[in-house]
Amino acid sequence: MGNLYDYFSAPDDPAALTAFDEGAEAAGFPVLPVKGIDPYVELGQAESLLTGTPYEDITPLPRFNRLLSSPEDDSRWLVTLTDELRDALVAARPGGFATVAESWSHIEEFGGNARPEDLADFLGGLADLAEEAASRSEPHRLYCLMSL
Structure with missing residues (x-):
């Protein structure tokens, strides 16, 4: 079946822990559910591409x-x-994610099964969360709730 990942934003770590108990959506946080994009290796590789920082x-x-x-x-x-x-x-955000998604789709962990368009859509959804989180008077942070 695969792992499920709920990416979400919350004001701080204690608030994010309520998502662990209740689920991110039930806790009232904006959520981006996804299957198959783990926060460590796969999203870490995207972060490397987005920031220009080596993994x-x-x-x-x-x-x-x-x-x-x-x-x-x-x-x-x-x-x-x-x-x-x-x-x-x-x-x-202004330029979109097509170039990053194209490079990202070729990482070994995707095994050649990731479509750049799907990855660009995921990054766009995650950017929506990030934009909302960053625009608050006290910026929120991003989290991932993983389930088997």
């Missing part, structure tokens, strides 16, 4: 996939996404 320099960032939920949970996890990704999504 190996992104993974040590303090908010890169930091686990907020309990490590004992074996079928659901809540992780943070970086503010750099949020800001890069917003900055890339």
Whole structure:
């Protein structure tokens, strides 16, 4: 069946944890559900392309996939996404995501099965979340709730 990912924005980490208990949509957060685009390797590669930062320099960032939920949970996890990704999504908005999606579609983890158009649509949806999050008087942050 595959993993399910709910990307969402929340004001802070404690608020995001309510999404772990209730579900992001039930907690009142804007949600982008997707199947098959994990926040670590696959979205990390997109972040690298969007920011021009090598992947190996992104993974040590303090908010890169930091686990907020309990490590004992074996079928659901809540992780943070970086503010750099949020800001890069917003900055890339005027030109769209076609070029990034084309390069991103060729990463090994997609196994040749990712269509650039679908990836561009996903990035556009994630950019909608990022734009809403960044436009608040106190900017919200991005998160991912993963379920098996």
